[in-house]
Amino acid sequence: MPAQSPDAPARRDQTLPPGGTRRLRLGRDLRLGQNRDFARVRQQGERLALGCLIANWHRLPDGASPKLGVVTSKRIGNAVARSRARRLLRESFRQHQHEFSQPVELVLVARNSIAGRDFAEVEKDLLAVLNRAGLLKN
RNA sequence: UUGGAAGGGCGGAGAAUCGCUUCCGGCGCGAGUCGGGGGAGGAAAGUCCGAACACCAAAGGGCGCGAUGCCGCGUAACUCAGGCUCGUUUGGCUGGGAUACACGCGGGCGGAAAGUUGAAAGACUUUUCGACGGAUAGUGCCACAGAAAAUCAAACCGCCGGUCUCGCAUUGCGGGACCGGUAAGGGUGAAAAGGUGCGGUAAGAGCGCACCGCGCGAAGCGCAAGCGACGCGGCACGGAAAACCCCAUCGGGUGCAAGGCCAAAUAGGGAAUCCCGGAGCGGCCCGCUCCAGGUUUCGCGAAAGCGAAACGGAUUCCGGGUAUCGGCUGCACAGACAAAUGGUUCUCUCCCCCGAAGAAAUUCGGGGCAGACAGAAUUCGGCUUACAGCCCUUCCAAGACC
RNA sequence: GGCGGGGUAGCCAAGUGGUAAGGCAGGGCUCUGCAAAAGCCUCAUCCGUCGGUUCGAUUCCGACCCUCGCCU
Numbered sequence: 213m214p215a216q217s218p219d220a221p222a223r224r225d226q227t228l229p230p231g232g233t234r235r236l237r238l239g240r241d242l243r244l245g246q247n248r249d250f251a252r253v254r255q256q257g258e259r260l261a262l263g264c265l266i267a268n269w270h271r272l273p274d275g276a277s278p279k280l281g282v283v284t285s286k287r288i289g290n291a292v293a294r295s296r297a298r299r300l301l302r303e304s305f306r307q308h309q310h311e312f313s314q315p316v317e318l319v320l321v322a323r324n325s326i327a328g329r330d331f332a333e334v335e336k337d338l339l340a341v342l343n344r345a346g347l348l349k350n
Numbered sequence: 351u352u353g354g355a356a357g358g359g360c361g362g363a364g365a366a367u368c369g370c371u372u373c374c375g376g377c378g379c380g381a382g383u384c385g386g387g388g389g390a391g392g393a394a395a396g397u398c399c400g401a402a403c404a405c406c407a408a409a410g411g412g413c414g415c416g417a418u419g420c421c422g423c424g425u426a427a428c429u430c431a432g433g434c435u436c437g438u439u440u441g442g443c444u445g446g447g448a449u450a451c452a453c454g455c456g457g458g459c460g461g462a463a464a465g466u467u468g469a470a471a472g473a474c475u476u477u478u479c480g481a482c483g484g485a486u487a488g489u490g491c492c493a494c495a496g497a498a499a500a501u502c503a504a505a506c507c508g509c510c511g512g513u514c515u516c517g518c519a520u521u522g523c524g525g526g527a528c529c530g531g532u533a534a535g536g537g538u539g540a541a542a543a544g545g546u547g548c549g550g551u552a553a554g555a556g557c558g559c560a561c562c563g564c565g566c567g568a569a570g571c572g573c574a575a576g577c578g579a580c581g582c583g584g585c586a587c588g589g590a591a592a593a594c595c596c597c598a599u600c601g602g603g604u605g606c607a608a609g610g611c612c613a614a615a616u617a618g619g620g621a622a623u624c625c626c627g628g629a630g631c632g633g634c635c636c637g638c639u640c641c642a643g644g645u646u647u648c649g650c651g652a653a654a655g656c657g658a659a660a661c662g663g664a665u666u667c668c669g670g671g672u673a674u675c676g677g678c679u680g681c682a683c684a685g686a687c688a689a690a691u692g693g694u695u696c697u698c699u700c701c702c703c704c705g706a707a708g709a710a711a712u713u714c715g716g717g718g719c720a721g722a723c724a725g726a727a728u729u730c731g732g733c734u735u736a737c738a739g740c741c742c743u744u745c746c747a748a749g750a751c752c
Numbered sequence: 753g754g755c756g757g758g759g760u761a762g763c764c765a766a767g768u769g770g771u772a773a774g775g776c777a778g779g780g781c782u783c784u785g786c787a788a789a790a791g792c793c794u795c796a797u798c799c800g801u802c803g804g805u806u807c808g809a810u811u812c813c814g815a816c817c818c819u820c821g822c823c824u
Binding site for chain 1: 368369370371395688692693694723724725
């Protein structure tokens with residue numbers, strides 16, 4: 213368990229040394245909270261659909277924090293299915309949040325086909341979308 | 351042992367690691383960070399009932415509207431009192447009280463089906479169903495069919511009698527018309543105005559009688575609904591109130607998106623009281639509220655923010671035991687708001703599949719590996735609906751063994 | 753989360769105790785050399801589903817399913 217208490221205060225500025233492993237946090241400050249945030253990203257940003265999800269993103273200047281919002285509509289299913297989809301999408305983003313080439317505001321919309329999928333499939337779809345969008349650092 | 355029915359219970363366990371959320375404590379000016387604790391269900395669901403709570407005027411009176419409707423018992427949040435100590439806050443705990451026209455259990459009565467009995471009507475038993483006050487308070491309805499469909503019932507066919515007449519023919523038989531009697535029989539219908547039998551009669555009829563049913567009264571039994579020995583009445587009383595309605599009882603309305611608190615800045619108003627005028631009110635009216643003016647007085651306020659939520663889990667031992675339950679020890683217990691309770695692994699069980707041994711129960715090996723319905727949003731009780739698999743109790747059926 | 757409205761033919765819909773109007777679409781026929789238009793005939797029986805009340809239910813009552821709105 214490296215990168216814990218000793219260098220914790222320095223984590224905030226997003227400019228850690230390239231070799232160091234960063235923590236994979238996803239607190240409330242990294243989420244989109246207001247309706248206007250979602251509307252801005254989905255109207256002004258770029259959009260790409262693939263597999264079981266649709267991605268909307270809006271590039272941010274370097275040095276800013278990435279932000280995530282997840283949309284799970286009633287078309288996906290009942291409350292259990294919607295919560296499951298939201299958790300899988302959020303977990304996929306959390307594990308790969310430091311692999312972006314540039315900070316973005318990202319809105320992930322779940323499609324019907326996400327019902328019944330496990331974490332590995334959702335993660336694969338998310339990485340494919342980000343790769344095609346050119347947001348991943350290689 | 352297998353299968354079925356009814357009722358009740360459970361709805362995997364242990365660990366590692368990366369995260370989310372909340373509370374407590376330490377460090378830090380702070381953003382944070384470290385340590386510790388908590389973090390979905392039996393239905394959290396549907397929102398179908400009822401209650402608490404909040405605001406609207408303090409929720410009051412009348413009309414209207416809505417709901418409920420056999421009897422008894424029981425039950426929640428809530429509230430009052432008490433003592434106790436793991437904890438301490440208006441708490442848990444113990445004992446009362448209250449709300450039930452949510453609901454549960456038991457009883458009564460009624461309907462239906464099956465069985466027994468009987469010549470039949472009916473009676474009794476079992477099972478099952480019942481939104482179960484009133485049809486003599488009133489108004490309306492009962493299509494089609496049928497003569498007649500609801501009140502001193504009603505003559506289409508039929509049955510009986512009389513008068514006239516015709517035919518055969520010889521004083522009877524048959525036909526027709528008219529007048530009258532008749533609800534036994536036919537036919538229609540969901541339903542035709544007590545049933546069966548005997549007498550009776552021109553034919554018939556509760557016209558009379560017996561039994562049954564019905565109505566009225568009633569000793570006695572039961573807390574009550576109600577049951578009812580016995581007596582009287584020839585019988586008058588169709589269905590439907592989940593048609594309008596009448597009676598009794600209950601309910602004011604709206605719902606946490608109800609509502610409360612609040613720094614700076616901005617606007618300059620707010621509250622109490624007095625009098626007249628105007629306006630508004632959420633079913634309508636009484637009535638109430640608001641506005642303008644006088645007097646006294648000092649706070650009001652959108653978003654954001656704050657605030658609100660709490661009882662049962664595990665282990666050892668003891669008691670009794672069918673699952674289970676009680677006591678002791680012991681802990682302080684979800685609170686988000688684009689909305690936490692998740693991801694990845696490992697181990698063990700439950701269960702499933704395959705193979706082997708065995709008469710069978712079962713055992714061994716390999717594989718799959720928690721796999722149903724489903725996610726808190728003010729709280730509580732109920733109802734309804736969804737649900738893989740497992741456990742317990744009772745009953746029924748079949749089979750095997752003794 | 754809370755509170756309301758609605759489900760009738762392929763579509764739009766009336767009906768509200770006695771066997772379901774009308775229009776468009778579809779099918780058949782007439783007319784025409786062939787079509788269009790017009791005219792005539794036809795098309796519900798599972799009135800969202802399941803129960804109950806009633807002699808009888810699309811209608812009245814209850815439960816469930818689907819669907820559309822309103823309140824931040």
